[in-house]
Amino acid sequence: MAEREWRVPVAQVVVKWAAALAAAALAAVSADDPQFVLLAGAAALGLAALALRDVLAPVRVAADAEAVTVVAGYAGRRRIPWGEVAAVRVDERRRLLLHTRLLEIETADDLHLFSRFDLGAEVDDVAAVLGELRYGSSAGVG
Numbered sequence: 001m002a003e004r005e006w007r008v009p010v011a012q013v014v015v016k017w018a019a020a021l022a023a024a025a026l027a028a029v030s031a032d033d034p035q036f037v038l039l040a041g042a043a044a045l046g047l048a049a050l051a052l053r054d055v056l057a058p059v060r061v062a063a064d065a066e067a068v069t070v071v072a073g074y075a076g077r078r079r080i081p082w083g084e085v086a087a088v089r090v091d092e093r094r095r096l097l098l099h100t101r102l103l104e105i106e107t108a109d110d111l112h113l114f115s116r117f118d119l120g121a122e123v124d125d126v127a128a129v130l131g132e133l134r135y136g137s138s139a140g141v142g
Contacts, residue, residue, distance in 0.1 A: 004133065005062035006119035006126055008054045016051035020044050060118040061105070061126065063133045070105060070112045080107055088130045090123050103127055 027040035056075035061068065068085060072078040087106040091113075093099075103123040105112040119126050 003062060003064040004129055005059045006114075006121055007058045007060060008118060009120040012117060013051055013054040013058070016047055016054065020047035020051055023047060060114055061103070061130075063130055065133055068105060068130065068133075070114075072112075080105075082134050084108065085134065088127055088134065090127050105130075 021044075023040050023044035027037045027044060030036045030040065053075055057071045057077070059069075060071045063069065067079050067081045068088075069077050069079045084107050085105060086108060087104070089104050089106075091100075091102045091104050101116070101123050103114040103119065103126055105114075114123070114126075116123055
């Protein structure tokens, strides 16, 4: 099986940039209220930082038969041989009205978490493909 990769959807990056611009515009038109300018400016900077990360490191997970590569830090990458991966699983939690599902890639010293918004695909589907790459077509996630 060839290398596969999962990336942040382009539409999501565009929405983050648009939100950052909207927050900056709000700060600019509210120059007479210093507290609002500070709040809107901080929101604009935070959203811009998230959007910039999506531009610098759009691929969150890539994998082939030898290893999985995950985004590490702000925009770095870490290639992890399958032998160092302790588990690939989907964590599902329900609290109040929230339902979250995260792909977990666990090593001896790290736990890498990815949502469907990071991957541009359902986490179950990504976990299944990673299981195929890790163990071959005969096994699943583990």
